[in-house]
Amino acid sequence: EDKVVQSPLSLVVHEGDTVTLNCSYEVTNFRSLLWYKQEKKAPTFLFMLTSSGIEKKSGRLSSILDKKELFSILNITATQTGDSAVYLCAVQEYGNKLVFGAGTILRVKS
Amino acid sequence: NAGVTQTPKFQVLKTGQSMTLQCAQDMNHEYMSWYRQDPGMGLRLIHYSVGAGITDQGEVPNGYNVSRSTTEDFPLRLLSAAPSQTSVYFCASSLDRGPSVEQYFGPGTRLTVT
Numbered sequence: 092e093d094k095v096v097q098s099p100l101s102l103v104v105h106e107g108d109t110v111t112l113n114c115s116y117e118v119t120n121f122r123s124l125l126w127y128k129q130e131k132k133a134p135t136f137l138f139m140l141t142s143s144g145i146e147k148k149s150g151r152l153s154s155i156l157d158k159k160e161l162f163s164i165l166n167i168t169a170t171q172t173g174d175s176a177v178y179l180c181a182v183q184e185y186g187n188k189l190v191f192g193a194g195t196i197l198r199v200k201s
Numbered sequence: 202n203a204g205v206t207q208t209p210k211f212q213v214l215k216t217g218q219s220m221t222l223q224c225a226q227d228m229n230h231e232y233m234s235w236y237r238q239d240p241g242m243g244l245r246l247i248h249y250s251v252g253a254g255i256t257d258q259g260e261v262p263n264g265y266n267v268s269r270s271t272t273e274d275f276p277l278r279l280l281s282a283a284p285s286q287t288s289v290y291f292c293a294s295s296l297d298r299g300p301s302v303e304q305y306f307g308p309g310t311r312l313t314v315t
Contacts, residue, residue, distance in 0.1 A: 133291060133306040179243055187232045187295055191243030
């Protein structure tokens with residue numbers, strides 16, 4: 092059975108801290124891995140990763156994929172209260188189906 | 202472009218009632234899908250479609266029907282609502298080709314079944 096596991100389930104940090112969110116997966120037909128941010132509405136797209144070892148960056152956020160060890164991490168540096176959200180990891184299979192993890196709830200305290 | 206639109210935004214049903222959640226996209230996307238999201242869980246795939254006239258089941262299809270008569274629309278029907286179907290429902294769409302494609306999500310429908 093395909094599965095995506097995220098850790099930790101939740102964490103609380105202070106503004107300025109750096110956080111690392113983890114995502115491991117077991118899927119049959121891997122196509123890509125995606126990270127989404129969700130703030131009480133629809134998920135918004137952050138990154139799509141298809142190749143191992145190539146870091147994607149967007150401002151204070153970055154992510155990398157390891158296809159050999161079947162995991163990805165999402166890093167957020169210098170966290171701000173606006174980073175508080177649920178971060179979802181999903182693996183896209185051929186046929187476009189997405190298998191989601193349960194998400195990591197991040198709360199950034201000022 | 203409006204992107205992916207969903208109606209209604211909120212709905213309360215009584216057990217046994219039926220209803221249709223509407224989803225439309227104006228990006229000429231071939232692939233459309235429905236997910237449900239429950240507290241503490243990620244999104245789970247209900248049904249999906251790779252083009253007009255073609256639909257298939259996802260991970261949690263029981264109690265739901267779909268049809269795809271046009272490229273733009275992908276309605277989700279609840280035949281006889283049950284409290285277990287209380288959830289937030291998201292529709293998504295994407296192109297169905299290329300090495301990797303991004304999915305675009307609608308704003309969601311919050312459904313409560315009493």
